[in-house]
Amino acid sequence: MKRIVGSPGTWGGMALRLSQCVFAAASSLAMCSAFGFSNYSAYFYMNLVLIVQLLWSLGLACQDIFCLRNKKDLHAPGFLFFIVFIDWVMAIFMFAGFCASASLTIFFMKDMNFCTEYSRLACSQFTLSVTLAFITWLLQAASSFSGFWLLVSFF
């Protein structure tokens, strides 16, 4: 069994998944605490992706813990391919959500100065949520790459 840091069924992989859960949950909470976020398509979409990301990472974290406790090998190519594929799709969706929300936040804060004009607009929560979503994406990208390298090393 090959060992690549951060791949499924390793301690590093479990740590990555758990941090993804924490950051996705924190980002989603920051977004939900912002008044009227669901009026904006970009924020609504990012929140949706964050919740899916949270569930996916939580599931895989549980699986990693189970495999590490029972010393099972997760590295069957078919199963690994499935995980890596979904990981890549999630990473792309997460990046799209982050870019869309970041663009809207920059529009509010810099282009139009809406944040200083309208105090009801929860700009600080938006900024916090976008920053946390970016960290979630970085962690997700790390998981995707390590899984992909493991898959490539089979061939």
Next chain:
Amino acid sequence: MKRIVGSPGTWGGMALRLSQCVFAAASSLAMCSAFGFSNYSAYFYMNLVLIVQLLWSLGLACQDIFCLRNKKDLHAPGFLFFIVFIDWVMAIFMFAGFCASASLTIFFMKDMNFCTEYSRLACSQFTLSVTLAFITWLLQAASSFSGFWLLVSFF
């Protein structure tokens, strides 16, 4: 010499690069014809990325044409790695620009109905430009993937 459709130094690769040039130029022109696009960070950023994409694709198209005419082999691993690396970076920047602009366009058109209220806002040009940028990104992703597969097949 391995032949992977769309990789550097092949007819498919040249066709991909030329179509990237055409779509990037068309998207950039559509954006530049929209009044006041540079007031919005997302559109300004996408236009900048489109111009860099245009120059990069044009350079590689010229190189492909030169190699095909003189029957030179482009597949030295070091050089190929450089091209694939820049290709991936360009693909990521292009996707970020597309997502940011699409999010802002959806905000104008759907969330706020600014397009019907303010007739000076060039929503149709924005939509056209974003659609063309998406096609450019798809073509750039195809180039990146075929180059990457060629690189993986060396190891």
